Amino acid sequence: MRDLAPALDDLGAFAADAARRAGQASLNWFRVPLTIDTKADESPVTVADRTVESLLRAEIVERFPDHGIFGEEHGRERMEAEHVWVIDPIDGTRSFITGWPLYGTLLAVLRQDKPVIGVIEMPALGERWVGIAGQPTRFQGAPCRTSDCRELAAASLYTTSPDAFDPAGWAVFDRVSRQVRTRRFGGDCYSYGLLAAGHIDLVIEAGLQPYDYLSLVPILEGAGGAIADWQGRPLTTQSDGRVVAAASPELLAAALAAIAAAQEG
Amino acid sequence: MRDLAPALDDLGAFAADAARRAGQASLNWFRVPLTIDTKADESPVTVADRTVESLLRAEIVERFPDHGIFGEEHGRERMEAEHVWVIDPIDGTRSFITGWPLYGTLLAVLRQDKPVIGVIEMPALGERWVGIAGQPTRFQGAPCRTSDCRELAAASLYTTSPDAFDPAGWAVFDRVSRQVRTRRFGGDCYSYGLLAAGHIDLVIEAGLQPYDYLSLVPILEGAGGAIADWQGRPLTTQSDGRVVAAASPELLAAALAAIAAAQEG
Numbered sequence: 001m002r003d004l005a006p007a008l009d010d011l012g013a014f015a016a017d018a019a020r021r022a023g024q025a026s027l028n029w030f031r032v033p034l035t036i037d038t039k040a041d042e043s044p045v046t047v048a049d050r051t052v053e054s055l056l057r058a059e060i061v062e063r064f065p066d067h068g069i070f071g072e073e074h075g076r077e078r079m080e081a082e083h084v085w086v087i088d089p090i091d092g093t094r095s096f097i098t099g100w101p102l103y104g105t106l107l108a109v110l111r112q113d114k115p116v117i118g119v120i121e122m123p124a125l126g127e128r129w130v131g132i133a134g135q136p137t138r139f140q141g142a143p144c145r146t147s148d149c150r151e152l153a154a155a156s157l158y159t160t161s162p163d164a165f166d167p168a169g170w171a172v173f174d175r176v177s178r179q180v181r182t183r184r185f186g187g188d189c190y191s192y193g194l195l196a197a198g199h200i201d202l203v204i205e206a207g208l209q210p211y212d213y214l215s216l217v218p219i220l221e222g223a224g225g226a227i228a229d230w231q232g233r234p235l236t237t238q239s240d241g242r243v244v245a246a247a248s249p250e251l252l253a254a255a256l257a258a259i260a261a262a263q264e265g
Numbered sequence: 266m267r268d269l270a271p272a273l274d275d276l277g278a279f280a281a282d283a284a285r286r287a288g289q290a291s292l293n294w295f296r297v298p299l300t301i302d303t304k305a306d307e308s309p310v311t312v313a314d315r316t317v318e319s320l321l322r323a324e325i326v327e328r329f330p331d332h333g334i335f336g337e338e339h340g341r342e343r344m345e346a347e348h349v350w351v352i353d354p355i356d357g358t359r360s361f362i363t364g365w366p367l368y369g370t371l372l373a374v375l376r377q378d379k380p381v382i383g384v385i386e387m388p389a390l391g392e393r394w395v396g397i398a399g400q401p402t403r404f405q406g407a408p409c410r411t412s413d414c415r416e417l418a419a420a421s422l423y424t425t426s427p428d429a430f431d432p433a434g435w436a437v438f439d440r441v442s443r444q445v446r447t448r449r450f451g452g453d454c455y456s457y458g459l460l461a462a463g464h465i466d467l468v469i470e471a472g473l474q475p476y477d478y479l480s481l482v483p484i485l486e487g488a489g490g491a492i493a494d495w496q497g498r499p500l501t502t503q504s505d506g507r508v509v510a511a512a513s514p515e516l517l518a519a520a521l522a523a524i525a526a527a528q529e530g
Contacts, residue, residue, distance in 0.1 A: 031462075031464060044447075094447060094449060095449075097421075098421050098423070098447075098459065098464055098465045099459050099462065099464025099465065100449075100452075100459065100464075101366075101390065102367070102451075125366065125390075156362075156363050158363070160450075161449065161450050162427060162450070163448070182359060182363075183428070184359060184360075184363065184365075184426065184451070185425075185426050185427070185450035185451050186367075186449070186450050186451020186452065187365075187451065194363065194364050194365065197296075197364065199296060199363055199364025199365075200363045
């Protein structure tokens with residue numbers, strides 16, 4: 001028998017410290033004039049994204065040389081390893097380059113392809129969520145819980161932007177979101193943090209990448225919430241980028257049913 | 266001849282202090298379970314909105330008993346006075362009740378119906394903009410400037426939510442916003458602060474109330490920007506709630522021309 005708990009604790013502590021240091025580094029470029037390059041998918045990228053990821057990769061390779069790494073800016077290496085780190089150095093680059101403080105640094109660890117560690121670091125706010133599989137999620141060091149919301153009609157829903165959806169996806173989102181108590185826009189990864197801390201109830205998005213959503217899984221599940229793709233399947237590196245995260249399994253089921261009905265209608 | 270400069274400085278200093286104190290008070294109810302009531306216009310309101318406005322009104326009445334007051338929650342009094350204070354105790358109540366830190370406390374002073382003082386206080390962020398007619402706008406105590414953006418194609422544009430527009434207004438916004446470099450959602454009053462500080466270039470909104478926009482006028486104008494209604498008219502208590510704010514008079518003119526073209530098309 002192998003005792004995994006200490007290993008997970010060690011990984012979680014290292015991930016939280018590394019995310020904090022990386023986030024601090026990002027502030028060197030926040031609200032400073034930057035050259036903005038455009039990637040193949042037309043998303044913006046700056047020296048901040050690239051340098052913050054390089055810092056994280058260097059720390060991970062030094063401490064865990066046999067682990068794999070999958071980063072937004074510098075690609076994949078050792079993806080066959082038992083542990084793979086997933087890095088989004090600046091989640092919300094469009095927020096970052098417009099001086100918006102709700103950008104985050106995201107870090108996940110996959111063990112045999114399953115996310116077991118997740119960190120949401122909000123450098124400009126000084127806020128941090130840490131999720132470790134099988135443990136309560138911590139916000140600012142203390143355990144946090146999702147709300148007890150179980151019904152769409154009572155839910156407050158966030159999504160980052162209508163522009164993240166294709167037309168069919170937007171039609172589905174629009175129909176589902178008419179059934180909730182309130183819908184709001186903006187937020188990137190921060191919405192999922194507020195969901196884990198019990199302040200909002202539901203997030204529905206599309207167009208996400210693995211480095212956008214894998215860190216969210218241990219955070220949401222360790223706080224009592226649930227997260228899946230639009231078909232209700234667990235999120236993996238192979239998911240299609242359409243994500244629904246809810247305060248409770250019951251609310252997730254209700255949202256999935258509403259999505260299915262909207263797709264049929 | 267009456268020397269108005271000292272009076273404006275005094276008003277500005279008092280407004281900034283009062284907004285800071287009111288914002289601190291709002292934090293007592295932030296991320297705390299609250300009863301949410303619904304107003305006649307279906308917008309939400311809580312004890313926080315009402316109490317923060319009451320605190321501000323009490324301070325203003327004690328210091329300036331002959332001034333008028335126009336507040337979101339507790340109405341209008343002495344509107345015929347030379348000076349009228351305009352209060353939005355919590356701009357972004359939907360942000361506030363979902364634990365979102367980008368809500369603000371807004372305070373304006375009108376002199377003979379013209380906004381001469383404006384304060385954007387962001388209690389959860391500890392950030393503050395103060396505008397005084399004829400003086401440079403201050404962000405965190407230091408003068409701030411808008412960007413030098415003059416062309417739509419180079420502009421980063423924010424608006425709070427598609428849901429704030431009626432269908433015709435959304436069609437206009439959508440057409441205009443396709444001409445900018447990037448469009449983003451979320452923010453309430455904070456967008457105008459980032460505009461004054463040079464981080465974004467353009468804000469186009471609809472459905473605003475006088476207490477949402479009057480404080481923004483001295484802040485934008487004192488930072489080198491420009492703000493008007495969708496027809497290019499100065500904002501007053503009688504405006505229709507459709508607002509465009511830009512980093513420069515040139516960009517405002519370009520946005521107004523694009524709005525006019527979109528309305529005709």
